[in-house]
Amino acid sequence: MSGSAAIRHWRAQRVSALALIPLALWLVESLLAHLGSDRVQIQTWLGQPVPAVLAAALVIVTFFHLGLGVRVVLEDYVHTPGRLAVALVANRVACWALALIALAAIATLAFGL
Amino acid sequence: MTPAERPLSPHLQIYKPQLTSVLSITHRGTGLALGVGAIFFVWWLSGAAWSDACFRAAQAFWGSWLGRLFLLGWTFSLFYHLLNGVRHLLWDIGFGFDLPMTYRTGWTVVAFSVLLTLFAFGGGLYAWGSP
Numbered sequence: 404m405s406g407s408a409a410i411r412h413w414r415a416q417r418v419s420a421l422a423l424i425p426l427a428l429w430l431v432e433s434l435l436a437h438l439g440s441d442r443v444q445i446q447t448w449l450g451q452p453v454p455a456v457l458a459a460a461l462v463i464v465t466f467f468h469l470g471l472g473v474r475v476v477l478e479d480y481v482h483t484p485g486r487l488a489v490a491l492v493a494n495r496v497a498c499w500a501l502a503l504i505a506l507a508a509i510a511t512l513a514f515g516l
Numbered sequence: 517m518t519p520a521e522r523p524l525s526p527h528l529q530i531y532k533p534q535l536t537s538v539l540s541i542t543h544r545g546t547g548l549a550l551g552v553g554a555i556f557f558v559w560w561l562s563g564a565a566w567s568d569a570c571f572r573a574a575q576a577f578w579g580s581w582l583g584r585l586f587l588l589g590w591t592f593s594l595f596y597h598l599l600n601g602v603r604h605l606l607w608d609i610g611f612g613f614d615l616p617m618t619y620r621t622g623w624t625v626v627a628f629s630v631l632l633t634l635f636a637f638g639g640g641l642y643a644w645g646s647p
Contacts, residue, residue, distance in 0.1 A: 417608060420601050427598055431591070431636055438644040442571055445564040469551045476544060505558045508565035 404478075412471060419468040426461040446512050455513035462505040470498035535622050543600045546593035553590040584641075591637045596629040 404412065437448060449455050473494050481487040531537075556574075563571030577583040603621050606612050612621050 472547045501558050508561040511565040
């Protein structure tokens, strides 16, 4: 990473960490409140605007923060340049894919598609 | 020129673990564990959105002993990573960087992670009943 890219990474990791503090606590509370819920109850929950927006925000910030963190781990432990390049791309693709699947699921539940 | 075959630091065979290094590697480990948890969360959410079979499989997994062991691990990982993350953010703004305070905040993070885990997981078990 170049110097300015490293600073952007550092800042992005901290800003996303701050956003995840309330979102993660909300997730714990929500999951505890929905233990054993069936699909209809989950739909009713995420059919409300506030939980749907919070869930979408949680998914976006989580996979953004996770991608940054896994990137650092890969850069620390994968020493072969070719393998590292492949691993970094795989990390990005996986985080994007998981975030998009989760967002599509939330949209389906929220709008009852 | 081929690089000399020399040991790479840290010299783990002779390295004496201390609270600071153990908490640091635990931060990384819990972060990765939460990443795996996020994948399971997407599985469950996809099931809720699109597939009865997928949703039932996810719910059955959470209900099993193995699933609950995973949930216990993720609950601890979340609280630990969150609290130790706050510790990192405090360091970033210049607070608590001296050694006695580093140890004090470290033990505080450990104690509150365990307490919050017992509280949340115990509450969950109480609400849901045993498998």
